[in-house]
Amino acid sequence: xxxxxxxxxxxxxxxxxxxxxxxxxxxxxxxxxxxxxxxxxxxxxxxxxxxxxxxxxxxxxxxxxxxxxxxxxxxxxxxxxxxxxxxxxxxxxxxxxxxxxxxxxxxxxxxxxxxxxxxxxxxxxxxxxxxxxxxxxxxxxxxxxxxxxxxxxxxxxxxxxxxxxxxxxxxxxxxxxxxxxxxxxxxxxxxxxxxxxxxxxxxxxxxxxxxxxxxxxxxxxxxxxxxxxxxxxxxxxxxxxxxxxxxxxxxxxxxxxxxxxxxxxxxxxxxxxxxxxxxxxxxxxxxxxxxxxxxxxxxxxxxxxxxxxxxxxxxxxxxxxxxxxxxxxxxxxxxxxxxxxxxxx
Amino acid sequence: xxxxxxxxxxxxxxxxxxxxxxxxxxxxxxxxxxxxxxxxxxxxxxxxxxxxxxxxxxxxxxxxxxxxxxxxxxxxxxxxxxxxxxxxxxxxxxxxxxxxxxxxxxxxxxxxxxxxxxxxxxxxxxxxxxxxxxxxxxxxxxxxxxxxxxxxxxxxxxxxxxxxxxxxxxxxxxxxxxxxxxxxxxxxxxxxxxxxxxxxxxxxxxxxxxxxxxxxxxxxxxxxxxxxxxxxxxxxxxxxxxxxxxxxxxxxxxxxxxxxxxxxxxxxxxxxxxxxxxxxxxxxxxxxxxxxxxxxxxxxxxxxxxxxxxxxxxxxxxxxxxxxxxxxxxxxxxxxxxxxxxxx
Ligand SMILES: Nc1ncnc2c1ncn2[C@@H]1O[C@H](COP(=O)(O)OP(=O)(O)OP(=O)(O)O)[C@@H](O)[C@H]1O
Ligand SMILES: Nc1ncnc2c1ncn2[C@@H]1O[C@H](COP(=O)(O)OP(=O)(O)OP(=O)(O)O)[C@@H](O)[C@H]1O
Ligand code: SF4
Ligand code: SF4
Ligand SMILES: [Mg+2]
Ligand SMILES: [Mg+2]
Numbered sequence: 001x002x003x004x005x006x007x008x009x010x011x012x013x014x015x016x017x018x019x020x021x022x023x024x025x026x027x028x029x030x031x032x033x034x035x036x037x038x039x040x041x042x043x044x045x046x047x048x049x050x051x052x053x054x055x056x057x058x059x060x061x062x063x064x065x066x067x068x069x070x071x072x073x074x075x076x077x078x079x080x081x082x083x084x085x086x087x088x089x090x091x092x093x094x095x096x097x098x099x100x101x102x103x104x105x106x107x108x109x110x111x112x113x114x115x116x117x118x119x120x121x122x123x124x125x126x127x128x129x130x131x132x133x134x135x136x137x138x139x140x141x142x143x144x145x146x147x148x149x150x151x152x153x154x155x156x157x158x159x160x161x162x163x164x165x166x167x168x169x170x171x172x173x174x175x176x177x178x179x180x181x182x183x184x185x186x187x188x189x190x191x192x193x194x195x196x197x198x199x200x201x202x203x204x205x206x207x208x209x210x211x212x213x214x215x216x217x218x219x220x221x222x223x224x225x226x227x228x229x230x231x232x233x234x235x236x237x238x239x240x241x242x243x244x245x246x247x248x249x250x251x252x253x254x255x256x257x258x259x260x261x262x263x264x265x266x267x268x269x270x271x272x273x274x275x276x277x278x279x280x281x282x283x284x285x286x287x288x289x290x291x292x293x294x295x296x297x298x299x300x301x302x303x304x305x306x307x308x309x310x311x312x313x314x315x316x317x318x319x320x321x322x323x324x325x326x327x328x329x330x331x332x333x334x335x336x337x338x339x340x341x342x343x344x345x
Numbered sequence: 346x347x348x349x350x351x352x353x354x355x356x357x358x359x360x361x362x363x364x365x366x367x368x369x370x371x372x373x374x375x376x377x378x379x380x381x382x383x384x385x386x387x388x389x390x391x392x393x394x395x396x397x398x399x400x401x402x403x404x405x406x407x408x409x410x411x412x413x414x415x416x417x418x419x420x421x422x423x424x425x426x427x428x429x430x431x432x433x434x435x436x437x438x439x440x441x442x443x444x445x446x447x448x449x450x451x452x453x454x455x456x457x458x459x460x461x462x463x464x465x466x467x468x469x470x471x472x473x474x475x476x477x478x479x480x481x482x483x484x485x486x487x488x489x490x491x492x493x494x495x496x497x498x499x500x501x502x503x504x505x506x507x508x509x510x511x512x513x514x515x516x517x518x519x520x521x522x523x524x525x526x527x528x529x530x531x532x533x534x535x536x537x538x539x540x541x542x543x544x545x546x547x548x549x550x551x552x553x554x555x556x557x558x559x560x561x562x563x564x565x566x567x568x569x570x571x572x573x574x575x576x577x578x579x580x581x582x583x584x585x586x587x588x589x590x591x592x593x594x595x596x597x598x599x600x601x602x603x604x605x606x607x608x609x610x611x612x613x614x615x616x617x618x619x620x621x622x623x624x625x626x627x628x629x630x631x632x633x634x635x636x637x638x639x640x641x642x643x644x645x646x647x648x649x650x651x652x653x654x655x656x657x658x659x660x661x662x663x664x665x666x667x668x669x670x671x672x673x674x675x676x677x678x679x680x681x682x683x684x685x686x687x688x689x
Contacts, residue, residue, distance in 0.1 A: 017501070019493065029493075053505025053536045054489070102504040102531065105445045147624040157363070160444045160527065161390030161560075183504065186530045189390045189560035194604040194617035216505075216533035217561070219605070260534040266566040266586050275535060281490035 007178060007210050008041040008064065013073035015059050019283060031282050033059040035234035036073070041178070044204065046211040048221045048242075050257065051231035054282065057214045058102060060231075061180040064212070065099050066090055077178070095125035098171040100184040102214075104163040108155040114141070114166055115151045118173050125174040140169040145195055161188045168196065175207065182214045197224055218261050222246055227318075230254050233290045234282055236309065240319030250312075250321035250330070252295050289324065296336040297325055351522055351554045352378040352401070357414035359393075359400045368625045370396040370409070372578030375652060377571075378522065381548060383555040385565040385586070387601065388575030389622055394558045395444055397575075398524045401556075402441055403431050418522070436467055440520040442528045444558075446507035450499040456483075456510050457495030460517065467518035482513040487539050504531040512540060519551060526558045541568050562605055566590060571658070574598050577622060577633035580652055583660040592679065594661040596638045599679045632664065640665065642672040 015034040018027040034056040041047050049057045063070045066082060075082045077097065085093065101107035108117060118137050122128045128136050141151055144165040155163055164184065171179050181200075185193045197220065203209050215221050221228060221242075228245045230238040230253065238251040249255045256275050275294045280286050286293050292302040301324060309320040312327050328334035359371040371393040378384045386394050400411050403423065416423040423434065435441075443449040451459060460482065461475035470478055476495065483491035486509040499507055508531045515523060523544070529537040541564065547553050557569055565572055565586065572589045574582040574597065582595040593599050600618035620637040623629055631648050635641040644664050652662040664670050665678065 019497075050533070052533050053509075053531070054503040058503060103445060103507075105448045145621050147621075149624055149626070157361075159391045159395060183531060189388065189601075192390045192617075193560070198617065216531075216537075218534065219563075257533070257535060260538045261563065266590050279487060279489040281493070283490055283493060 004042040004045075006040050007043040007078060008212070009074075009076040010040070010060075010064070011038045011074045011076075013037050013060065013063060013075065014071040015056070015063050015068060016071045029283050032234050032285060033282060034063065034070075035285070037231070037234075037236050038073075039229055039236065039239065041210060041212060043177075043210055044208045045226040046204065046213055046224050047227045047229060048213040048215060048225040049229050049231060050214075050216065050218065050221055052233075052257075052279065053216075054279075055231045056234045056282075057231060058182050061099060061182050061212060061214055064180060065094070065097055067099075091124075095127055095174045096177040097180075098174065098176040098178070099180040100164075100167045100171045100182060102183040102186075104160070104167045105155065108163065108166060110155050113152045113154055114146070114169075117166065117170055121170050121173045127174050136173065140173055143172065143199060144169045145192055161192060164188060165192075165196070172203070176209070178210045178212065180212045180214070183216070184213075185220060186215065186217060193220070200224065218258065230257065233280060233285050235290060236322070237291065238319075238321040239309070240321075241316060244316040244319045248315070248319070250315065250319070250326040251291075251323050252297050252329070253291050254321070289322070296338050297323075297329055297334060298337060299325075348382075349380040350377045351380040351419060352556075353415070353417040354397070354401070355415040355417070357397065357400055357416065358412045359396050359405055360410060360412050362408045362410070366626060369578050369628075371400060373414070374575070374578070374580055376573045376580055376583060378554050378556060379571070380554055381552040382570040383544075383548070383557055383568055385569030385572040386556060386558045386575060387560060387562065387565060387572060389577075389597075390560070391622055392575040393578040394575055395526050398441065398526050398556065398558055401524060402435055402439060404435075404441075436463065436518055436520075438520060439522045439524060440515040440518060442508075442511050442515045442523070442525040444526040444530075446499075446504075446511045446531070449511060450507060452499055455496050455498055456502070460495070460510075460514060463514050463517045478517075479513075482517060483510070485516070485543060486510075486513045487536055488513075505533065505536060508532060509536070509540070516547070520553065521551075522554045522556070524556045524558075527560070528557070529559070529561070529564060537564070544568070562590075562602065574601070577628065579633065579662065580660075581634065581662045583652070583658075585658055588656075588659060594655070594659070594666060594678060595634075595663050596640055596665075596678055597634050600637075602679075632662075640672060640676055640678065642670075644669060644671045 013034055014036055016030040016032050019029040019031060020027060049060060051057060062068050064075055070083060082093065115137055118140060119133060122133055137151065138148060141148055146162060146165055168184060185196050188196060213224060225242045227240065228242055229236055230251065232253050238254045249258055280293050288304045289302045289307050292298040307322040307324045309322045311320050325334045354374060354376050357371055357374040361368040361370055374397050376384065388394055399405055401416055405411060411424065457476060457479050460479035464470040464475045464478050479495055480491045483494055488494055488506055488509055512528060529540055532540060544555060548555060559565060569586050571585050573580050574595060576597050582598050593602060604617045618637055623636060629635050632645045632650055635645040650662050650664045652660050653667065654660055655666050665676060
């Protein structure tokens with residue numbers, strides 16, 4: 001890629017959800033699902049969003065498509081501010097911006113066959129002429145590895161992984177520019193997963209597609225992404241090139257995350273960093289560094305001051321992390337303050 | 346087998362009858378679950394893993410039907426039980442974690458209401474005790490601020506939290522057998538590790554047996570004692586976990602291991618198994634895997650191999666391991682080097 005073109009720019013995005021309580025159903029608190037995050041995605045690249053369950057990955061994806069109304073911040077797509085668009089303008093944008101949902105069953109209309117679902121998507125977006133649609137549908141079915149005869153079936157007649165592929169076909173049907181893939185391949189078994197991942201890569205090369213890939217399977221993430229963003233409790237804690245993140249993780253949370261990957265080899269013993277302490281609640285996130293309640297390296301300073309994302313001179317360009325001590329940890333001069341290691345066999 | 350088995354599935358057949366055709370989703374499945382152990386079921390999407398699991402609990406709705414076989418649970422054939430007897434088994438002695446949480450959580454009740462209901466039915470807990478236990482269970486599956494979460498509705502939870510609520514529901518009654526259908530697909534690795542650890546603890550403490558359906562071979566390697574590999578509604582290989590990874594026998598199993606994305610090595614292109622699963626109405630008469638198998642011979646295309654014992658606790662459904670094999674007698678189905686050369 002010669003000149004990298006920014007396709008998506010997210011600035012200071014916040015998404016707070018009210019929590020109702022008591023008999024009056026008043027708002028008693030907020031879930032700070034996404035709390036002030038900024039990042040860019042360049043055209044034709046794949047950026048993965050990883051992090052613990054509930055850290056705000058899906059919420060970020062949904063906010064980009066304006067499926068929820070963000071509390072604050074801006075989302076710029078192709079130079080246009082999505083958050084200030086009218087409903088109608090936004091609808092027109094949707095042909096460029098697609099999402100594959102985490103829970104396929106909940107996102108497919110149970111009363112529509114696959115053909116009707118794909119037809120409807122193309123009808124709304126009006127990108128494929130009517131007389132070419134049946135051909136396009138047949139092509140999409142093959143692409144995602146579904147049988148031609150299944151096209152007139154309803155969602156409940158498919159297995160979990162097959163349903164997920166209907167969602168993928170739907171997203172691809174309108175030739176979008178950006179696809180948010182929310183755990184798009186998590187429900188697929190490995191051989192289909194490999195096919196779908198190879199396909200996503202192929203489309204990317206052919207059509208210069210851009211992906212925001214939300215996944216918890218770091219094997220998949222390593223395989224598909226150019227860059228990785230690590231989130232923890234609604235904030236970005238580390239971001240950088242895939243290779244750099246895997247080979248040179250800086251944030252203690254990223255390190256724990258990488259150490260927790262199950263290895264497909266029953267005889268390989270893994271040194272796993274078990275995070276101690278409770279997962280804090282996004283309703284009442286810890287002060288200072290949000291990871292301090294579980295971080296093996298935490299000090300008093302961590303409980304007071306919030307670390308900012310920054311690059312140190314020994315790190316690759318564009319690799320940033322938010323930890324007060326990452327440089328000292330790297331140099332071995334800041335030692336763990338609690339023991340979290342455990343060997344498992 | 347020397348050890349006690351809690352569940353014995355014999356030649357189970359479950360079909361769907363659509364438009365005058367019979368779709369044989371589960372086509373003669375046989376496996377054992379030893380007591381206190383974990384059996385993993387892996388296999389191609391659509392190969393019948395979930396339908397096998399649902400059949401064990403007899404949760405198959407029309408147009409589906411269990412058309413044959415035996416499901417022996419602690420010596421009794423569950424297929425002989427009536428609805429009432431089955432209801433007592435479900436949730437009490439056998440419970441299930443479903444693949445898609447949103448389909449099995451009720452969207453109009455809060456998480457707490459649903460957990461309390463389960464606790465009332467299975468443990469006779471009243472409202473207050475039920476709430477306390479619900480909070481405790483949510484805490485056990487790693488949900489932060491469980492006390493505020495009990496008043497939330499499923500749509501207010503993240504995908505992984507919904508899945509954990511499902512797990513909490515399944516554990517609510519201390520089952521003897523837990524059938525877990527992709528229980529950790531929506532979970533990130535740290536929570537996954539925590540849940541798998543929790544299941545292991547429960548297993549050790551209560552001698553719980555587990556059927557773990559998953560496509561994550563990493564999870565299989567870490568949690569399962571035995572593994573059944575399924576393809577097109579049939580078990581094609583059954584072995585203990587170490588044998589399966591070290592010396593996989595069936596060409597499909599080998600294909601699965603080769604198509605695995607690894608986080609510990611760099612791979613340019615993944616190696617998927619070529620071709621697709623045959624459509625139910627075009628099911629090959631011979632070995633179901635023959636159209637995609639690099640070793641297939643005339644025999645494979647003509648005759649379906651049986652699931653045969655090879656070794657103590659190992660079974661495989663493939664002509665290569667029989668006297669009738671008509672291909673290369675020296676054929677090597679698995680070459681470990683093929684996978685390790687890619688490491689750097
Ligand atoms: N209600 C139904 N009507 C018709 N066919 C069905 C129905 N439910 C399932 N099937 C078919 O039965 C087969 C087995 O489905 P099953 O859900 O057991 O697959 P699976 O192995 O769990 O796959 P996955 O890994 O994708 O979840 C599939 O081919 C599916 O299309
Ligand atoms: N509509 C909603 N109302 C209230 N809270 C919500 C809503 N949607 C999400 N949340 C909360 O926001 C937080 C982040 O949720 P999100 O779905 O973004 O997590 P995630 O990172 O995608 O997790 P997972 O990996 O489990 O899918 C969670 O605490 C969740 O309960
Ligand atoms: S700032 Fe402190 S608590 Fe946060 S990650 Fe770094 S060492 Fe740990
Ligand atoms: S029986 Fe033949 S076609 Fe089937 S897996 Fe074995 S070698 Fe391949
Ligand atoms: Mg999510
Ligand atoms: Mg399934």
